[in-house]
Amino acid sequence: MSMSTSTEVVAHHWAFAIFLIVAIGLCCLMLIGGWFLGGRARARHKNTPFESGIDSVGTARLRLSxxxxxxxxxxxxxxxxxxxxxxxxxxxxxxxxxxxxxxxxxxxxxxxxxxxxxxxxxxxxxxxxxxxxxxxxxxxxxxxxx
CATH class of the missing domain: 1.20.58.1610 (NADH:ubiquinone/plastoquinone oxidoreductase, chain 3)
Structure with missing residues (x-):
């Protein structure tokens, strides 16, 4: 009886399990693809913010009240x-x-x-x-x- 119960559970939830596997696989594929295909800039100005061609002044950190x-x-x-x-x-x-x-x-x-x-x-x-x-x-x- 326990065999048929576990078989019922697997048969009932197989579509959701496949959905989870495919979703996780697609997320991993996109992350790995972006890492491989993305450009890499190692210049000095790489980490400075770009604001419509205007050099930034000050810091982006604000102390809120x-x-x-x-x-x-x-x-x-x-x-x-x-x-x-x-x-x-x-x-x-x-x-x-x-x-x-x-x-x-x-x-x-x-x-x-x-x-x-x-x-x-x-x-x-x-x-x-x-x-x-x-x-x-x-x-x-x-x-x-x-």
Whole structure:
């Protein structure tokens, strides 16, 4: 019986196995072909970037502000929230009122987190000087006139 079961599995999945073998073979063939057929330049300017005939100035490495990473993390957090809510919405009839209350608590906790982020200024991108001008516009005008 185990012989017929393994034969069934092989017969059932042979097309997928052939597909994987052919796909991996084609990838290897293209990589090896590019290595053999590709040109090789060993000049001094080989590793310098070419930007439409203009010599590059400076470095390509940029230091990004940590705020960009914070926005990316917030996006991931709230995107996962949307994923959970989508899964909940597809099963709303089966979950009933208990599921609705749980989803409401989930949303309220995330909204509390969002309010906390706004209150501590994690989403505020304006410089400190501009914030002071927004809070006390009279003081900033008198400081400029002096």
């Amino acid at each position: 940590a705020k960009f990473y914070l926005v990316a993390m917030f996006f991931v957090i709230f995107d996962v929230e949307a994923l959970y809510l989508f899964a909940w919405s597809t099963s709303i009839r089966e979950s009933g009122w208990i599921g609705f209350v749980e989803a409401a608590i989930f949303i309220l906790v995330l909204l509390a987190g969002l309010v906390y982020l706004v209150r501590i200024g994690a989403l505020d991108w304006t410089p400190v000087r501009s914030r002071r001008e927004l809070v006390n516009p009279e003081n900033s005008n008198s400081n400029r006139q002096q």
